[in-house]
Amino acid sequence: MIDTHVHVVSDDRDRYPLNPGFSTNPWYETHPCTGPQLRALMAGAGVDGAVLVQGIGAYSFDNSYTLAAAAEAPRTFTSVVCSDRTGDDAVATVESLVRDHGARGFRWVTFAEDPRIAEPRPLWDALARLGVPVVVTFMADRLPEFAELVPRLPAIPLAIDHCAFADFSRGVPDDLAELAAHPNVYLKASTHAIHAAAAGGDPADAIAELLARFDGRVMWGSDWSQTHHASYAEIADEGRRAAAKCTEQHRAAYLAESALTLWPELRDAADTTGTPPKPSK
DSSP states (O other): OEEEEEOOOOSOTTTSOOOOOSOSSOHHHHSOOOHHHHHHHHHHHTOOEEEEEOOHHHHTTOOHHHHHHHHHOTTTEEEEBOOOSSSTTHHHHHHHHHHTTOOOOEEEESSSSOOOSSOOHHHHHHHHHHTOOEEEEOOGGGHHHHHHHGGGSOSSOEEEGGGGGOOOBTBSOHHHHGGGGSTTEEEEEEHHHHHHHHTTSOHHHHHHHHHHHTTTOEEEEOOBTTOOSSOHHHHHHHHHHTTTTSOHHHHHIIIIIHHHHHOGGGHHHHHHSOOOOOOOO
């Protein structure tokens, strides 16, 4: 089982000072989680590997701790960074983060400093040369715009954060489902999405439909510890239960295989720690 969306916060505030950016709550103060603490939680929850996503709420564009935590446990963690896309050095910054510091993905956030998706084009071109996945974070009202943009963006893996915070109260939204036509588009069916799907019935129905439409290109993510309504183990079990109605092949894709397609460096973690536990009753 691979967790594709977690945020870590150092307990060494002198070395890694907080620099809060956009955030929905002060989770980095109330529920901070270090890399070693996360590894212990994962071991107790049957989660083998994780994608450390830059927590802009805690650190804005200072990726230092995300990168350091990933480097300390390279068999367990990989990292997705985020940086200012508006500066003249945007391309050089990302190239350095990947080539010099080991980042394995870029987070393209549209509700912070820069709302654009298609621009700056030189940055998209650089990400294509680097060959890393791009985690695109936007709200559901921009799904039609994104669908039009995908053919004009580089043909690299594009993972939609939190299923674009879509409204599932009437089932899987058409604007989200239509992205399945693009084979390089993946969905992060995070805890946010699972809870949104619960507003329309059993989340397992929505997850099964998404996996079928996207041919398995759907990945679980906890959003720990920005999301902290329950323990990490309980949130992991929520993720497992959400796959209860899909095929075994799609369940494997959702829990690990799609994530390992984007971040194959985590395959050692998935191959060496055994079979994840079944969900709790």
